[in-house]
Each structure stands twice: as structure tokens, then as C-alpha cells.
Amino acid sequence: MYVLLSLAVALFTGLMLSRLAKKVKLPAVTAYLVAGILIGPYCLGAFGVEGLGFISMDNIKAYRLLSDTALGFIAFSIGNEFRLSQLKKIGKQATVIGIIQAVFTTLVVDAALIGLHFIIPDKLPLSAAIVLGAIASATAPAATLMVVKQYKAKGPVTDILLPIVAL
Structure with a gap:
């Protein structure tokens, strides 16, 4: 209960x-x-x-089981949005954008957290700052998919966005 x-x-x-x-x-x-x-x-x-x-x-x-089930539905929903012909056409572009986005995000967050490490070294170890920078590169597919669906977004940006999020 x-x-x-x-x-x-x-x-x-x-x-x-x-x-x-x-x-x-x-x-x-x-x-x-x-x-x-x-x-x-x-x-x-x-x-x-x-x-x-x-x-x-x-x-x-x-609540781990509930969370994992929800993530499974989200992944299924993203997969449902793909069309194979469209994925073949923009797959390389989405991969390049996804890699650049991940590297750039990691570098920016790492730089900010390493700077913060020098301000408060006892609260934020250097190893934690670097790991958090790597974690920050992960996108939130649920949030992206929900916004796309809520606003019924269509077009070239959405066509590229969903494969990037899926990567």
C-alpha cells in the first residue's frame, strides 16, 4: 500500500x-x-x-523495475519513430554530430568541474570531476522524445535529432 x-x-x-x-x-x-x-x-x-x-x-x-520498464518503453518509442530509408540517409551525419556533441559536452563540463576542484578541492576530488564530465555527455532520450511528441515536431532537425538521441 x-x-x-x-x-x-x-x-x-x-x-x-x-x-x-x-x-x-x-x-x-x-x-x-x-x-x-x-x-x-x-x-x-x-x-x-x-x-x-x-x-x-x-x-x-x-522502484528500479518500474524505471527500467519505463526506459524500455522510451527506447521502443524512439525505435518506432525511425524509418530505415531515413536512417540510411542521415546515419553518417547523425553519428558525426553525436560524437562532436559528446566530446564537446565532456570537455566543457570537465573544464568547469576541474576549475571548481581548484576552488573546493576537499569537496570535489579531481577523479570525480573527470567522471562527472564523462557522465554529462549522455543525453536524456526521454526528455527529448517527450518534447518532440508534445509539440508534434516534424522536419529536418527532428529527423536528425532522434538518431542522435538514440546513439
Whole structure:
């Protein structure tokens, strides 16, 4: 029952914030991310607010199956958007753009975090700064796909964007 209540609170919070985001002309995915932050272990959970089910990282790990299932549906949805003829036509371009984007993101985040390391070396070890830079290069396919679907985006940019996200 506690699990169902936690999921209900998460879904309700996401729904309410998405309605609010729509009024200020933001994508719904922005509201879902904010809802996750608010009811997660580092915001309300840090204050020990009972009843949400997301008070600690152990609670978050309990929802791993649900998270993996959702990511599977997202991957299926991205694959469903591809047309083989289109993928053959823009595959090389998408690969080059994806590699450049990953390298550039890694370098920028690494530079910022290494600079921060010299400001607070006891809080941010150099190894952690470099690893976080590499992690930052991963794109969020769920957020990208949700924005594309919400606005029913079509065209050459969207045709290139989805293969890049899938890579």
C-alpha cells in the first residue's frame, strides 16, 4: 500500500506541475523533472517529510523495475519513430554530430568541474570531476522524445535529432 501511495503522489505531483508548466508555456517534461526533484530524497526527503516514499535512496532503488520498464518503453518509442530509408540517409551525419556533441559536452563540463576542484578541492576530488564530465555527455532520450511528441515536431532537425538521441 505504501508503494501505491508513493506512486500516486509522484504521478499526481507530475500532473499538477505539468498543468502549471503548460500555462507558462514550458514543456511538460520540465514539470516532471521538477516534480521528481521536489518529492525526491534531496528536497522533501531531506526534511524527513513522511508519506511520500522517496525519503532515502533505498526507497528510490526499490522502484528500479518500474524505471527500467519505463526506459524500455522510451527506447521502443524512439525505435518506432525511425524509418530505415531515413536512417540510411542521415546515419553518417547523425553519428558525426553525436560524437562532436559528446566530446564537446565532456570537455566543457570537465573544464568547469576541474576549475571548481581548484576552488573546493576537499569537496570535489579531481577523479570525480573527470567522471562527472564523462557522465554529462549522455543525453536524456526521454526528455527529448517527450518534447518532440508534445509539440508534434516534424522536419529536418527532428529527423536528425532522434538518431542522435538514440546513439
